[in-house]
Amino acid sequence: MKRFDVVEHTADIGVVAYGADMREAFANAAYGMFSLMADLKQVGEETSRYIEAEAGDRESLVVSWLNELLYMFDVERIIFKRFDILELTSTRLKADAFGEKADASRHELRGGVKAATYHMLKVSKDRGRWSVRVIFDV
Protein backbone atom coordinates (compact mmCIF):
# COMPACT_ATOMS: atom_id res chain seq x y z
CA MET A 1 0.00 0.00 0.00
CA LYS A 2 1.17 3.53 -0.76
CA ARG A 3 2.41 5.18 2.43
CA PHE A 4 1.77 8.79 1.55
CA ASP A 5 1.11 11.38 -1.16
CA VAL A 6 2.61 14.82 -1.33
CA VAL A 7 0.05 17.62 -1.42
CA GLU A 8 0.70 21.06 -2.79
CA HIS A 9 0.01 24.38 -1.22
CA THR A 10 1.07 27.71 -2.72
CA ALA A 11 3.95 28.52 -0.44
CA ASP A 12 4.35 25.20 1.22
CA ILE A 13 3.96 21.50 1.03
CA GLY A 14 2.16 18.75 2.91
CA VAL A 15 1.45 15.05 2.98
CA VAL A 16 -1.58 12.82 3.10
CA ALA A 17 -0.46 9.64 4.83
CA TYR A 18 -2.38 6.38 4.80
CA GLY A 19 -2.70 3.39 7.07
CA ALA A 20 -4.79 0.33 7.78
CA ASP A 21 -5.18 1.78 11.26
CA MET A 22 -4.59 5.15 12.88
CA ARG A 23 -1.18 4.07 14.18
CA GLU A 24 0.04 3.27 10.73
CA ALA A 25 -1.29 6.53 9.33
CA PHE A 26 0.48 8.51 12.09
CA ALA A 27 3.72 6.60 11.44
CA ASN A 28 3.45 7.23 7.71
CA ALA A 29 2.81 10.94 8.25
CA ALA A 30 6.14 11.11 10.09
CA TYR A 31 7.80 9.05 7.36
CA GLY A 32 6.35 11.39 4.72
CA MET A 33 7.63 14.44 6.59
CA PHE A 34 11.21 13.14 6.82
CA SER A 35 11.03 12.09 3.15
CA LEU A 36 10.68 15.78 2.34
CA MET A 37 13.87 16.47 4.27
CA ALA A 38 16.17 13.67 3.08
CA ASP A 39 16.43 10.58 0.89
CA LEU A 40 15.46 8.03 3.54
CA LYS A 41 16.94 5.13 1.57
CA GLN A 42 20.37 6.51 2.53
CA VAL A 43 19.50 6.75 6.20
CA GLY A 44 20.26 3.92 8.62
CA GLU A 45 18.68 2.91 11.92
CA GLU A 46 21.65 3.53 14.13
CA THR A 47 19.87 5.20 16.96
CA SER A 48 16.41 5.53 18.44
CA ARG A 49 14.49 7.93 20.61
CA TYR A 50 11.40 7.44 22.74
CA ILE A 51 8.80 10.09 22.02
CA GLU A 52 5.65 11.16 23.83
CA ALA A 53 3.10 13.63 22.58
CA GLU A 54 -0.14 14.98 23.98
CA ALA A 55 -2.90 17.17 22.61
CA GLY A 56 -6.53 18.10 23.06
CA ASP A 57 -7.81 16.09 20.11
CA ARG A 58 -6.80 13.66 17.38
CA GLU A 59 -5.94 16.32 14.82
CA SER A 60 -3.84 18.40 17.19
CA LEU A 61 -2.08 15.21 18.22
CA VAL A 62 -0.75 14.87 14.66
CA VAL A 63 0.77 18.35 14.95
CA SER A 64 2.23 17.66 18.42
CA TRP A 65 3.72 14.35 17.27
CA LEU A 66 5.35 15.76 14.15
CA ASN A 67 6.59 18.90 15.86
CA GLU A 68 8.13 16.77 18.61
CA LEU A 69 10.11 14.96 15.90
CA LEU A 70 11.18 18.27 14.33
CA TYR A 71 12.34 19.47 17.72
CA MET A 72 14.45 16.27 18.04
CA PHE A 73 15.84 16.90 14.58
CA ASP A 74 16.88 20.48 15.39
CA VAL A 75 18.43 19.57 18.72
CA GLU A 76 20.05 16.24 17.91
CA ARG A 77 20.15 16.33 14.09
CA ILE A 78 18.63 12.86 13.85
CA ILE A 79 16.79 11.99 10.66
CA PHE A 80 14.15 9.43 11.57
CA LYS A 81 12.92 6.82 9.13
CA ARG A 82 10.99 4.20 11.12
CA PHE A 83 8.36 4.71 13.76
CA ASP A 84 6.91 2.18 16.18
CA ILE A 85 3.78 3.66 17.65
CA LEU A 86 3.52 1.95 21.04
CA GLU A 87 0.38 3.61 22.26
CA LEU A 88 -2.14 5.85 20.54
CA THR A 89 -5.36 7.37 21.83
CA SER A 90 -7.02 10.49 20.48
CA THR A 91 -5.08 12.64 22.94
CA ARG A 92 -1.85 10.75 23.59
CA LEU A 93 0.91 9.06 21.67
CA LYS A 94 3.97 7.05 22.68
CA ALA A 95 6.46 5.91 20.10
CA ASP A 96 9.98 4.75 19.38
CA ALA A 97 11.55 6.49 16.42
CA PHE A 98 14.59 5.05 14.64
CA GLY A 99 17.09 6.89 12.46
CA GLU A 100 20.56 8.30 12.11
CA LYS A 101 22.42 11.58 12.67
CA ALA A 102 22.33 13.78 9.57
CA ASP A 103 25.59 13.78 7.68
CA ALA A 104 25.74 16.02 4.64
CA SER A 105 28.58 13.96 3.16
CA ARG A 106 26.47 10.79 3.05
CA HIS A 107 22.87 12.00 3.07
CA GLU A 108 21.14 13.93 0.37
CA LEU A 109 19.57 16.70 2.43
CA ARG A 110 16.62 18.54 0.97
CA GLY A 111 14.71 21.59 2.10
CA GLY A 112 13.80 21.89 5.73
CA VAL A 113 10.43 21.63 7.38
CA LYS A 114 9.94 24.35 9.99
CA ALA A 115 6.73 23.13 11.53
CA ALA A 116 3.63 21.03 11.11
CA THR A 117 0.62 23.37 11.03
CA TYR A 118 -3.09 23.16 11.85
CA HIS A 119 -3.90 24.38 8.37
CA MET A 120 -6.23 21.96 6.50
CA LEU A 121 -5.37 19.38 9.13
CA LYS A 122 -7.49 16.24 8.94
CA VAL A 123 -7.59 12.72 10.35
CA SER A 124 -10.23 10.55 8.71
CA LYS A 125 -11.33 7.02 7.99
CA ASP A 126 -12.77 6.06 4.66
CA ARG A 127 -13.74 2.47 3.73
CA GLY A 128 -11.45 0.97 6.34
CA ARG A 129 -8.48 3.11 5.39
CA TRP A 130 -7.18 5.83 7.66
CA SER A 131 -5.62 9.00 6.36
CA VAL A 132 -3.83 11.94 7.93
CA ARG A 133 -3.45 15.21 6.05
CA VAL A 134 -0.99 17.81 7.31
CA ILE A 135 0.57 20.94 5.77
CA PHE A 136 4.09 22.00 6.71
CA ASP A 137 5.60 25.43 7.00
CA VAL A 138 8.83 25.08 5.02
Added chain:
Amino acid sequence: MARWDGPLKKIDDYRWEIPREYKSGMRVPGLIYASEDMLDSIREEQAAEQVVNVAFLPGIVGHSLAMPDIHWGYGFPIGGVAATRVEDGVVSPGGVGYDINCGVRLLRTNLREHEVRPKIEELLSQIFINVPSGLGSTGKVKVGKKEMDDILTNGARWAVKRGFGTDDDLEVTEEGGCLKGANPDKVSTKAKERGLPQSGTLGSGNHFVEVQMVGEIYEQAAAQAMGIEDVGQVLLLIHTGSRGLGHQVCDDYIRTLREAMQRYGIDVPDRELACAPVKSAEGRDYLAAMACAANYAWANRQCITHWSRECFTRVFGLSLRQIGLEMVYDVAHNIAKIESYEVNGKKLSLCVHRKGATRAFPAKYPSIPARYKEIGQPVLIPGDMGRYSFVAVGSERAVKESFGSVCHGAGRKMSRHAAKRGVRDADVARDLAAKGILAKSASRGGLAEEASEAYKDVAEVVEVCHQAGLCRKVIKAYPMGVVKG
Protein backbone atom coordinates in the same frame (compact mmCIF):
# COMPACT_ATOMS: atom_id res chain seq x y z
CA MET B 1 -8.11 23.86 -5.71
CA ALA B 2 -11.32 25.76 -5.25
CA ARG B 3 -11.49 29.22 -6.75
CA TRP B 4 -12.46 32.09 -4.49
CA ASP B 5 -15.56 33.80 -5.82
CA GLY B 6 -16.29 36.33 -3.10
CA PRO B 7 -16.89 40.03 -3.80
CA LEU B 8 -13.99 42.36 -4.62
CA LYS B 9 -15.36 45.87 -4.83
CA LYS B 10 -13.17 48.22 -6.80
CA ILE B 11 -12.18 51.33 -4.81
CA ASP B 12 -9.58 52.50 -7.33
CA ASP B 13 -7.05 50.88 -9.67
CA TYR B 14 -5.04 49.45 -6.78
CA ARG B 15 -7.56 48.87 -3.99
CA TRP B 16 -10.19 46.13 -3.77
CA GLU B 17 -12.55 45.86 -0.85
CA ILE B 18 -14.26 42.80 0.59
CA PRO B 19 -17.39 44.30 2.20
CA ARG B 20 -18.31 43.44 5.78
CA GLU B 21 -21.63 42.12 4.56
CA TYR B 22 -19.85 39.25 2.78
CA LYS B 23 -19.80 37.18 5.96
CA SER B 24 -21.50 37.65 9.24
CA GLY B 25 -18.87 37.89 11.95
CA MET B 26 -16.54 40.21 10.02
CA ARG B 27 -15.81 43.14 12.31
CA VAL B 28 -14.19 45.23 9.57
CA PRO B 29 -14.07 45.05 5.77
CA GLY B 30 -11.13 43.45 3.95
CA LEU B 31 -8.86 45.44 1.65
CA ILE B 32 -6.49 43.95 -0.90
CA TYR B 33 -3.90 46.08 -2.69
CA ALA B 34 -3.56 44.70 -6.21
CA SER B 35 -3.70 45.60 -9.87
CA GLU B 36 -6.62 44.34 -11.93
CA ASP B 37 -4.26 41.89 -13.66
CA MET B 38 -3.40 40.25 -10.35
CA LEU B 39 -6.98 39.49 -9.32
CA ASP B 40 -7.28 36.32 -11.32
CA SER B 41 -4.30 34.68 -9.69
CA ILE B 42 -5.43 35.91 -6.26
CA ARG B 43 -8.80 34.24 -6.84
CA GLU B 44 -7.10 30.94 -7.75
CA GLU B 45 -6.61 30.13 -4.08
CA GLN B 46 -8.23 30.84 -0.74
CA ALA B 47 -5.98 33.70 0.38
CA ALA B 48 -8.83 36.24 0.10
CA GLU B 49 -10.96 34.06 2.39
CA GLN B 50 -8.12 34.28 4.90
CA VAL B 51 -8.36 38.09 4.69
CA VAL B 52 -12.02 37.60 5.60
CA ASN B 53 -11.20 35.27 8.52
CA VAL B 54 -8.71 37.75 9.95
CA ALA B 55 -11.52 40.36 9.95
CA PHE B 56 -13.19 38.23 12.68
CA LEU B 57 -10.42 38.96 15.22
CA PRO B 58 -11.74 40.81 18.28
CA GLY B 59 -10.57 44.42 18.44
CA ILE B 60 -9.46 44.65 14.80
CA VAL B 61 -9.67 48.22 13.42
CA GLY B 62 -9.61 49.78 9.96
CA HIS B 63 -9.42 46.97 7.42
CA SER B 64 -8.10 43.43 7.39
CA LEU B 65 -5.37 44.22 4.86
CA ALA B 66 -3.45 42.28 2.26
CA MET B 67 -0.50 43.50 0.24
CA PRO B 68 -0.09 42.71 -3.47
CA ASP B 69 2.26 39.81 -2.69
CA ILE B 70 -0.69 38.09 -1.01
CA HIS B 71 -0.77 34.32 -1.14
CA TRP B 72 -2.28 31.50 0.80
CA GLY B 73 -0.78 31.03 4.26
CA TYR B 74 -2.16 29.47 7.43
CA GLY B 75 -4.62 31.49 9.39
CA PHE B 76 -3.38 34.81 8.04
CA PRO B 77 -2.56 35.13 4.36
CA ILE B 78 1.08 35.90 3.56
CA GLY B 79 1.12 39.64 2.90
CA GLY B 80 -1.50 40.14 5.63
CA VAL B 81 -1.62 43.13 7.97
CA ALA B 82 -4.04 43.47 10.88
CA ALA B 83 -4.12 46.03 13.68
CA THR B 84 -6.00 45.23 16.87
CA ARG B 85 -6.70 47.50 19.84
CA VAL B 86 -4.32 46.90 22.74
CA GLU B 87 -7.13 47.92 25.10
CA ASP B 88 -9.64 45.22 24.22
CA GLY B 89 -8.29 43.42 21.16
CA VAL B 90 -6.33 40.21 20.65
CA VAL B 91 -2.85 39.15 19.58
CA SER B 92 -2.52 36.11 17.31
CA PRO B 93 0.73 34.18 16.74
CA GLY B 94 -0.72 33.24 13.35
CA GLY B 95 -0.46 36.93 12.42
CA VAL B 96 3.29 36.72 12.86
CA GLY B 97 4.00 33.24 11.55
CA TYR B 98 6.38 30.43 12.43
CA ASP B 99 9.49 32.26 11.35
CA ILE B 100 9.29 35.14 13.82
CA ASN B 101 11.27 38.17 12.58
CA CYS B 102 12.07 36.62 9.30
CA GLY B 103 13.55 39.70 7.71
CA VAL B 104 16.07 41.28 5.40
CA ARG B 105 19.21 43.31 5.83
CA LEU B 106 20.95 45.35 3.13
CA LEU B 107 24.60 46.45 3.05
CA ARG B 108 26.26 48.80 0.55
CA THR B 109 29.86 48.60 -0.67
CA ASN B 110 32.37 50.89 -2.37
CA LEU B 111 32.95 48.16 -4.95
CA ARG B 112 31.72 48.22 -8.53
CA GLU B 113 30.43 45.38 -10.64
CA HIS B 114 33.61 45.06 -12.75
CA GLU B 115 35.68 44.60 -9.59
CA VAL B 116 33.44 41.92 -8.12
CA ARG B 117 32.42 39.94 -11.21
CA PRO B 118 35.85 38.24 -11.71
CA LYS B 119 35.88 37.15 -8.07
CA ILE B 120 32.23 36.26 -7.59
CA GLU B 121 32.84 32.51 -7.57
CA GLU B 122 35.52 32.78 -4.92
CA LEU B 123 33.35 35.15 -2.91
CA LEU B 124 30.33 32.86 -2.96
CA SER B 125 32.48 29.88 -1.99
CA GLN B 126 33.81 31.84 0.98
CA ILE B 127 30.31 32.83 2.04
CA PHE B 128 29.14 29.25 1.57
CA ILE B 129 31.89 28.02 3.88
CA ASN B 130 31.70 30.78 6.47
CA VAL B 131 27.97 31.26 6.82
CA PRO B 132 26.51 27.93 7.99
CA SER B 133 23.55 27.08 5.79
CA GLY B 134 21.26 24.24 4.88
CA LEU B 135 19.03 21.78 6.66
CA GLY B 136 20.13 21.12 10.22
CA SER B 137 23.23 23.25 9.85
CA THR B 138 24.84 24.17 13.14
CA GLY B 139 26.45 27.44 14.01
CA LYS B 140 30.10 28.21 14.57
CA VAL B 141 29.32 30.50 17.45
CA LYS B 142 29.14 28.39 20.58
CA VAL B 143 26.53 29.67 22.94
CA GLY B 144 25.81 28.46 26.46
CA LYS B 145 22.43 28.48 28.16
CA LYS B 146 23.12 31.67 30.06
CA GLU B 147 24.37 33.46 26.99
CA MET B 148 21.22 32.36 25.17
CA ASP B 149 19.19 34.48 27.58
CA ASP B 150 21.47 37.38 26.74
CA ILE B 151 20.75 36.88 23.01
CA LEU B 152 17.00 36.65 23.62
CA THR B 153 17.04 39.82 25.73
CA ASN B 154 19.48 41.94 23.74
CA GLY B 155 19.31 40.70 20.16
CA ALA B 156 21.81 42.27 17.76
CA ARG B 157 23.29 44.22 20.70
CA TRP B 158 24.56 40.93 22.08
CA ALA B 159 26.26 40.20 18.74
CA VAL B 160 27.92 43.62 18.61
CA LYS B 161 29.09 43.19 22.21
CA ARG B 162 30.72 39.92 21.10
CA GLY B 163 32.56 41.73 18.35
CA PHE B 164 30.24 40.88 15.47
CA GLY B 165 29.75 44.33 13.97
CA THR B 166 29.49 47.85 15.33
CA ASP B 167 27.06 50.27 16.98
CA ASP B 168 26.54 51.84 13.55
CA ASP B 169 24.87 48.60 12.48
CA LEU B 170 22.41 48.83 15.37
CA GLU B 171 21.57 52.42 14.50
CA VAL B 172 20.04 51.31 11.20
CA THR B 173 18.30 48.15 12.41
CA GLU B 174 14.57 48.22 13.15
CA GLU B 175 14.20 48.66 16.93
CA GLY B 176 17.99 48.97 17.16
CA GLY B 177 18.07 45.18 16.74
CA CYS B 178 16.53 44.71 20.19
CA LEU B 179 12.78 44.57 20.71
CA LYS B 180 11.80 45.69 24.19
CA GLY B 181 9.68 43.56 26.46
CA ALA B 182 11.58 40.35 25.76
CA ASN B 183 11.44 37.90 28.65
CA PRO B 184 13.45 34.67 28.23
CA ASP B 185 11.41 33.04 31.02
CA LYS B 186 8.45 33.00 28.64
CA VAL B 187 10.40 30.98 26.06
CA SER B 188 10.17 27.22 26.56
CA THR B 189 13.25 25.13 27.28
CA LYS B 190 12.55 23.28 24.05
CA ALA B 191 12.66 26.49 22.03
CA LYS B 192 15.97 27.45 23.64
CA GLU B 193 17.37 23.98 22.98
CA ARG B 194 16.47 24.36 19.31
CA GLY B 195 18.09 27.79 19.25
CA LEU B 196 21.40 26.81 20.83
CA PRO B 197 22.98 24.89 17.94
CA GLN B 198 21.47 27.17 15.28
CA SER B 199 22.75 30.55 16.45
CA GLY B 200 24.32 32.34 13.49
CA THR B 201 22.98 30.02 10.80
CA LEU B 202 21.18 30.90 7.61
CA GLY B 203 18.85 27.89 7.57
CA SER B 204 17.15 26.52 4.48
CA GLY B 205 14.07 27.23 2.40
CA ASN B 206 13.91 30.70 0.86
CA HIS B 207 16.72 32.15 3.00
CA PHE B 208 19.78 33.52 1.26
CA VAL B 209 22.81 35.77 1.12
CA GLU B 210 22.85 37.61 -2.20
CA VAL B 211 25.48 39.78 -3.88
CA GLN B 212 23.72 42.41 -5.97
CA MET B 213 24.49 45.40 -8.17
CA VAL B 214 22.48 48.58 -8.42
CA GLY B 215 20.52 48.50 -11.67
CA GLU B 216 18.40 51.64 -11.58
CA ILE B 217 18.07 54.64 -9.32
CA TYR B 218 14.64 56.28 -9.15
CA GLU B 219 15.29 58.86 -6.40
CA GLN B 220 18.83 60.16 -6.26
CA ALA B 221 18.57 61.98 -2.92
CA ALA B 222 17.06 59.05 -1.08
CA ALA B 223 19.61 56.66 -2.62
CA GLN B 224 22.43 58.95 -1.53
CA ALA B 225 21.19 59.00 2.04
CA MET B 226 21.52 55.21 1.89
CA GLY B 227 25.08 55.44 0.60
CA ILE B 228 24.06 54.38 -2.88
CA GLU B 229 25.66 56.60 -5.51
CA ASP B 230 25.42 54.98 -8.90
CA VAL B 231 24.45 52.09 -11.14
CA GLY B 232 26.85 49.15 -10.92
CA GLN B 233 27.56 49.65 -7.21
CA VAL B 234 27.66 46.33 -5.36
CA LEU B 235 25.26 45.54 -2.50
CA LEU B 236 24.75 42.59 -0.17
CA LEU B 237 21.33 41.35 0.93
CA ILE B 238 20.77 38.88 3.78
CA HIS B 239 17.44 37.12 4.31
CA THR B 240 16.88 34.88 7.33
CA GLY B 241 14.91 34.61 10.56
CA SER B 242 14.70 32.96 13.96
CA ARG B 243 15.16 29.34 12.86
CA GLY B 244 13.87 26.48 15.04
CA LEU B 245 13.63 28.72 18.09
CA GLY B 246 11.02 30.94 16.47
CA HIS B 247 9.09 27.94 15.10
CA GLN B 248 8.93 26.40 18.56
CA VAL B 249 7.74 29.67 20.15
CA CYS B 250 4.98 29.90 17.54
CA ASP B 251 3.93 26.27 17.99
CA ASP B 252 4.02 26.52 21.80
CA TYR B 253 1.85 29.63 21.88
CA ILE B 254 -0.66 28.53 19.26
CA ARG B 255 -1.31 25.66 21.62
CA THR B 256 -1.48 27.83 24.74
CA LEU B 257 -3.69 30.42 23.08
CA ARG B 258 -6.07 27.83 21.65
CA GLU B 259 -6.83 26.73 25.17
CA ALA B 260 -6.97 30.28 26.50
CA MET B 261 -9.35 31.30 23.73
CA GLN B 262 -12.02 28.99 25.10
CA ARG B 263 -11.68 30.53 28.54
CA TYR B 264 -12.03 34.04 27.09
CA GLY B 265 -15.00 32.97 24.99
CA ILE B 266 -13.34 33.91 21.69
CA ASP B 267 -14.38 32.11 18.53
CA VAL B 268 -12.42 32.35 15.26
CA PRO B 269 -13.01 30.58 11.94
CA ASP B 270 -9.57 28.94 11.67
CA ARG B 271 -7.45 27.10 14.22
CA GLU B 272 -4.33 28.87 13.05
CA LEU B 273 -5.93 32.14 14.16
CA ALA B 274 -5.67 31.13 17.83
CA CYS B 275 -5.47 34.34 19.83
CA ALA B 276 -5.84 35.90 23.28
CA PRO B 277 -6.45 39.43 24.52
CA VAL B 278 -3.30 41.54 24.19
CA LYS B 279 -3.65 42.46 27.85
CA SER B 280 -4.28 38.93 29.13
CA ALA B 281 -1.48 36.96 30.80
CA GLU B 282 -1.35 34.61 27.78
CA GLY B 283 -1.25 37.46 25.27
CA ARG B 284 1.47 39.30 27.20
CA ASP B 285 3.49 36.09 27.54
CA TYR B 286 3.31 35.48 23.81
CA LEU B 287 4.49 39.02 23.04
CA ALA B 288 7.37 38.63 25.53
CA ALA B 289 8.39 35.31 23.92
CA MET B 290 7.91 36.68 20.41
CA ALA B 291 10.23 39.58 21.26
CA CYS B 292 12.86 37.02 22.34
CA ALA B 293 12.57 35.18 19.02
CA ALA B 294 12.72 38.50 17.15
CA ASN B 295 15.91 39.36 19.04
CA TYR B 296 17.38 35.95 18.26
CA ALA B 297 16.77 36.64 14.56
CA TRP B 298 18.43 40.06 14.73
CA ALA B 299 21.43 38.51 16.48
CA ASN B 300 21.47 35.92 13.74
CA ARG B 301 21.53 38.46 10.91
CA GLN B 302 24.20 40.42 12.78
CA CYS B 303 26.49 37.35 13.01
CA ILE B 304 25.98 36.58 9.33
CA THR B 305 26.78 40.21 8.49
CA HIS B 306 30.07 39.94 10.36
CA TRP B 307 31.13 36.73 8.62
CA SER B 308 30.11 38.11 5.23
CA ARG B 309 32.35 41.13 5.85
CA GLU B 310 35.23 38.78 6.67
CA CYS B 311 34.65 36.95 3.39
CA PHE B 312 34.83 40.19 1.41
CA THR B 313 38.04 41.39 3.06
CA ARG B 314 39.66 37.99 2.51
CA VAL B 315 38.65 37.66 -1.13
CA PHE B 316 39.46 41.24 -2.17
CA GLY B 317 42.53 41.68 0.03
CA LEU B 318 41.25 45.10 1.08
CA SER B 319 40.34 46.58 4.43
CA LEU B 320 36.73 46.79 5.50
CA ARG B 321 37.11 50.56 5.32
CA GLN B 322 38.03 50.29 1.66
CA ILE B 323 35.27 47.83 0.89
CA GLY B 324 32.51 49.60 2.77
CA LEU B 325 29.82 47.06 3.60
CA GLU B 326 28.07 49.53 5.85
CA MET B 327 24.50 48.67 6.64
CA VAL B 328 21.69 50.42 4.80
CA TYR B 329 18.91 48.95 6.91
CA ASP B 330 17.49 45.81 8.53
CA VAL B 331 13.77 45.25 8.66
CA ALA B 332 11.48 42.47 9.93
CA HIS B 333 8.63 41.15 7.82
CA ASN B 334 7.06 38.64 10.23
CA ILE B 335 6.33 40.43 13.49
CA ALA B 336 3.75 42.03 15.77
CA LYS B 337 4.48 45.48 17.17
CA ILE B 338 2.71 47.84 19.54
CA GLU B 339 2.40 51.14 17.65
CA SER B 340 -0.01 54.04 17.79
CA TYR B 341 -2.16 55.32 14.96
CA GLU B 342 -5.06 57.64 14.48
CA VAL B 343 -8.23 55.72 13.70
CA ASN B 344 -11.42 57.69 13.02
CA GLY B 345 -9.87 60.77 14.57
CA LYS B 346 -8.79 58.96 17.73
CA LYS B 347 -5.23 58.09 18.70
CA LEU B 348 -5.15 54.38 19.52
CA SER B 349 -2.51 52.01 20.80
CA LEU B 350 -2.58 49.06 18.41
CA CYS B 351 -0.99 45.65 18.05
CA VAL B 352 0.07 45.63 14.39
CA HIS B 353 0.51 42.13 12.97
CA ARG B 354 2.70 42.01 9.87
CA LYS B 355 2.78 38.56 8.32
CA GLY B 356 4.89 38.88 5.22
CA ALA B 357 4.64 42.66 5.29
CA THR B 358 7.27 45.33 5.93
CA ARG B 359 7.12 48.36 8.17
CA ALA B 360 7.31 51.52 6.04
CA PHE B 361 7.48 54.75 8.07
CA PRO B 362 7.64 58.09 6.25
CA ALA B 363 10.10 60.98 6.57
CA LYS B 364 10.09 62.81 9.90
CA TYR B 365 8.33 59.93 11.63
CA PRO B 366 9.50 59.15 15.15
CA SER B 367 11.60 56.02 15.69
CA ILE B 368 13.39 56.09 12.35
CA PRO B 369 17.17 56.63 12.30
CA ALA B 370 18.43 60.24 12.09
CA ARG B 371 20.07 59.43 8.76
CA TYR B 372 16.69 58.75 7.22
CA LYS B 373 14.64 61.50 8.88
CA GLU B 374 14.45 63.46 5.61
CA ILE B 375 13.69 60.58 3.24
CA GLY B 376 11.73 57.99 5.23
CA GLN B 377 12.55 54.51 6.44
CA PRO B 378 14.18 52.23 3.86
CA VAL B 379 11.92 49.34 2.86
CA LEU B 380 13.72 46.26 1.54
CA ILE B 381 11.74 44.18 -0.93
CA PRO B 382 13.62 41.18 -2.32
CA GLY B 383 12.47 39.50 -5.50
CA ASP B 384 13.29 36.01 -6.68
CA MET B 385 16.92 35.14 -7.39
CA GLY B 386 16.54 35.29 -11.16
CA ARG B 387 15.14 38.81 -11.41
CA TYR B 388 15.67 41.84 -9.17
CA SER B 389 14.99 43.41 -5.80
CA PHE B 390 13.82 46.87 -4.76
CA VAL B 391 14.52 49.38 -2.06
CA ALA B 392 11.76 51.88 -1.34
CA VAL B 393 10.94 54.40 1.39
CA GLY B 394 7.77 54.63 3.42
CA SER B 395 5.19 57.36 2.89
CA GLU B 396 2.53 59.26 4.86
CA ARG B 397 -0.24 57.37 3.21
CA ALA B 398 1.00 54.05 4.61
CA VAL B 399 0.62 55.50 8.10
CA LYS B 400 -2.91 56.66 7.35
CA GLU B 401 -4.07 53.51 5.59
CA SER B 402 -1.98 50.40 6.16
CA PHE B 403 -0.62 50.95 9.67
CA GLY B 404 2.75 51.87 8.20
CA SER B 405 3.07 48.67 6.18
CA VAL B 406 3.83 47.60 2.62
CA CYS B 407 4.65 44.40 0.74
CA HIS B 408 7.62 42.18 1.65
CA GLY B 409 8.64 40.43 -1.53
CA ALA B 410 7.52 38.84 -4.74
CA GLY B 411 4.94 36.45 -3.30
CA ARG B 412 4.63 32.90 -4.50
CA LYS B 413 2.34 31.89 -7.27
CA MET B 414 2.82 28.14 -7.29
CA SER B 415 3.82 25.59 -4.72
CA ARG B 416 7.42 24.75 -4.13
CA HIS B 417 6.72 21.22 -5.15
CA ALA B 418 5.08 22.22 -8.42
CA ALA B 419 7.98 24.54 -9.11
CA LYS B 420 10.34 21.68 -8.61
CA ARG B 421 8.51 19.14 -10.71
CA GLY B 422 10.34 18.72 -13.97
CA VAL B 423 12.89 21.35 -13.00
CA ARG B 424 16.29 20.34 -11.70
CA ASP B 425 18.81 22.34 -9.69
CA ALA B 426 21.28 22.06 -12.55
CA ASP B 427 18.75 23.51 -15.03
CA VAL B 428 18.03 26.44 -12.76
CA ALA B 429 21.72 27.05 -12.12
CA ARG B 430 22.39 27.01 -15.88
CA ASP B 431 19.53 29.43 -16.65
CA LEU B 432 20.78 31.76 -13.94
CA ALA B 433 24.36 31.50 -15.22
CA ALA B 434 23.15 32.54 -18.66
CA LYS B 435 21.86 35.71 -17.02
CA GLY B 436 25.17 36.24 -15.25
CA ILE B 437 23.95 35.02 -11.87
CA LEU B 438 25.93 32.43 -9.94
CA ALA B 439 23.90 30.33 -7.51
CA LYS B 440 24.91 27.88 -4.81
CA SER B 441 22.58 25.90 -2.58
CA ALA B 442 23.19 23.78 0.48
CA SER B 443 20.10 21.66 -0.08
CA ARG B 444 19.21 19.39 -2.92
CA GLY B 445 16.24 20.85 -4.75
CA GLY B 446 17.01 24.19 -3.08
CA LEU B 447 17.45 26.04 -6.36
CA ALA B 448 14.59 24.37 -8.21
CA GLU B 449 12.16 25.24 -5.43
CA GLU B 450 13.14 28.87 -5.61
CA ALA B 451 13.12 29.19 -9.40
CA SER B 452 11.76 32.45 -10.81
CA GLU B 453 8.66 30.69 -12.16
CA ALA B 454 7.49 30.04 -8.59
CA TYR B 455 7.18 33.75 -7.88
CA LYS B 456 5.18 36.72 -9.01
CA ASP B 457 7.17 39.47 -10.67
CA VAL B 458 8.27 41.64 -7.74
CA ALA B 459 8.31 44.69 -10.04
CA GLU B 460 4.52 44.41 -10.40
CA VAL B 461 4.09 43.96 -6.66
CA VAL B 462 6.22 47.00 -5.80
CA GLU B 463 4.54 49.03 -8.54
CA VAL B 464 1.16 48.52 -6.87
CA CYS B 465 2.47 49.77 -3.51
CA HIS B 466 4.21 52.69 -5.27
CA GLN B 467 1.13 53.66 -7.30
CA ALA B 468 -1.16 53.22 -4.29
CA GLY B 469 1.08 55.74 -2.50
CA LEU B 470 2.17 53.42 0.33
CA CYS B 471 5.87 53.74 -0.54
CA ARG B 472 8.18 55.24 -3.16
CA LYS B 473 10.68 53.25 -5.17
CA VAL B 474 14.30 54.31 -4.66
CA ILE B 475 16.44 51.72 -6.41
CA LYS B 476 16.28 48.43 -8.25
CA ALA B 477 19.12 45.92 -7.85
CA TYR B 478 20.10 42.86 -9.89
CA PRO B 479 21.52 39.68 -8.39
CA MET B 480 25.10 38.69 -9.28
CA GLY B 481 25.50 35.73 -6.99
CA VAL B 482 23.38 34.01 -4.39
CA VAL B 483 24.00 31.48 -1.64
CA LYS B 484 20.75 29.68 -0.80
CA GLY B 485 20.16 27.86 2.42
